[in-house]
Amino acid sequence: MELRGILHGLTHEYHGKDKPVDYYLQIGEERMPLNEWLGSELSITFLGEKNCIACGRKTNKTFNSGYCYPCFTxxxxxxxxxxxxxxxxxxxxxxxxxxxxxxxxxxxxxxxxxxxxxxxxxxxxxxxxxxxxxxxxxxxxxxxxxxxxxxxxxxxxxxxxxxxxxxxxxxxxxxxxxxxxxxxxxxxxxxxxxxxxxxxxxxxxxxxxxITYPILESLDKINSKTLDKEEKLGGRLIGVKAQYLIFDNGVFQTRKHAGYQVEITATPSA
Structure with missing residues (x-):
């Protein structure tokens, strides 16, 4: 599975305490169902452009999780x-x-x-x-x-x-x-x-x-991963919680990267 567009963070649906929350990664107008990709390889590539999530204009820096400076103020x-x-x-x-x-x-x-x-x-x-x-x-x-x-x-x-x-x-x-x-x-x-x-x-x-979250494994050490330091990141998706994707090698805060143009690739694990 492959998606390209502006990252908007995670949306979710709650179905009761006995079922894990259903999570979706919002890319532009499309939603990627994440629960079905648990255990699979997921990569996120920054395409080099940021856009305001309110007005759409290009911006070198986002404020308050995805806004250009004029919209922020x-x-x-x-x-x-x-x-x-x-x-x-x-x-x-x-x-x-x-x-x-x-x-x-x-x-x-x-x-x-x-x-x-x-x-x-x-x-x-x-x-x-x-x-x-x-x-x-x-x-x-x-x-x-x-x-x-x-x-x-x-x-x-x-x-x-x-x-x-x-x-x-x-x-x-x-x-x-x-x-x-x-x-x-x-x-x-x-x-x-x-x-x-x-x-x-x-x-x-x-x-x-x-509330129960879709988590396969726990990490002993929490390392934060960001597209400001890595053009491409990812790993085996082992869980989703709050606004975080939990990989086997670190965690990625999606809302912090709202407005980033990205390519998401999911590959079933062998």
């Missing part, structure tokens, strides 16, 4: 408040795009606990949680609050980050070396740290989500 999805939602400035009238803010930020959000490298706290739009959890490589997650806006979710997450990490250790996440954690007990402990104004928004469902 102008598009609302690249505003600083996206990564620091507690600093949302929609109410100040300085949002880059008011319609984007109304659609993306001024809607219900969930604050959650997830186990990826360790326990962490995070936030996501309501009904987008599965995508978010898989993209982070979480193996288990549970919502702990539902709030009306992204800014409120960011404020609660920022407050709780005093007691819990809000970042994922990607190397530890890929190794899968995670201790067993009682999510419900941890949730009850975290509730004791809720500010009074957020207590009415506590999410009391006792159901959590377990």
């Amino acid at each position: 102008k598009l609302p999805e690249n505003d600083l408040c996206i990564v620091k939602p507690h600093e949302c400035h929609f109410d100040l009238g300085t949002c880059r795009d008011e319609s984007f803010g109304e659609t993306y930020c001024m809607i219900p959000h969930l604050v959650y606990l997830a186990v990826s490298s360790d326990m962490k706290v995070g936030l996501t739009r309501k009904h987008n949680q599965l995508k978010r959890w898989v993209d982070q490589g979480a193996i288990r997650a549970i919502p702990i609050a539902e709030v009306p806006t992204r800014r409120m979710a960011g404020q609660l997450e920022f407050h709780l980050s005093q007691y819990l990490p809000d970042k994922t250790n990607w190397r530890k996440m890929l190794k899968g070396d995670v201790k067993e954690i009682d999510l419900l007990a941890m949730r009850d402990e975290v509730y004791s740290h809720f500010p009074d104004e957020f207590k009415p928004f506590q999410y009391r469902e006792d159901e959590w989500v377990d």
Whole structure:
């Protein structure tokens, strides 16, 4: 199998805890099903050109996973408040795009606990949680609050980050070396740290989500591979997790390379 085009990262479909997530590598308008190529040789060749994933223009350098500099500085999805939602400035009238803010930020959000490298706290739009959890490589997650806006979710997450990490250790996440954690007990402990104004928004469902990833083998050492250093890379595909392709000789972060023109070749293993 061979595909050429602009790399857009991984998409996925969740089918329940007893089945591995189905992963697809997005190349232009085509999707390459990755689960069926596990155990096969997969190569990625950089064709020497980068294009903005928003406007399509050629660019020497991409920003924020695939944007040219003008789109990075102008598009609302690249505003600083996206990564620091507690600093949302929609109410100040300085949002880059008011319609984007109304659609993306001024809607219900969930604050959650997830186990990826360790326990962490995070936030996501309501009904987008599965995508978010898989993209982070979480193996288990549970919502702990539902709030009306992204800014409120960011404020609660920022407050709780005093007691819990809000970042994922990607190397530890890929190794899968995670201790067993009682999510419900941890949730009850975290509730004791809720500010009074957020207590009415506590999410009391006792159901959590377990996520299984398509992984044949584990790596003892995590080596990151990048097309900025190697024109061609790859190896035997032994797993997929979060936004990473896991080869027998290292890992490749697909989203980091969004916008790169590539050629993907998959060859069945002998």
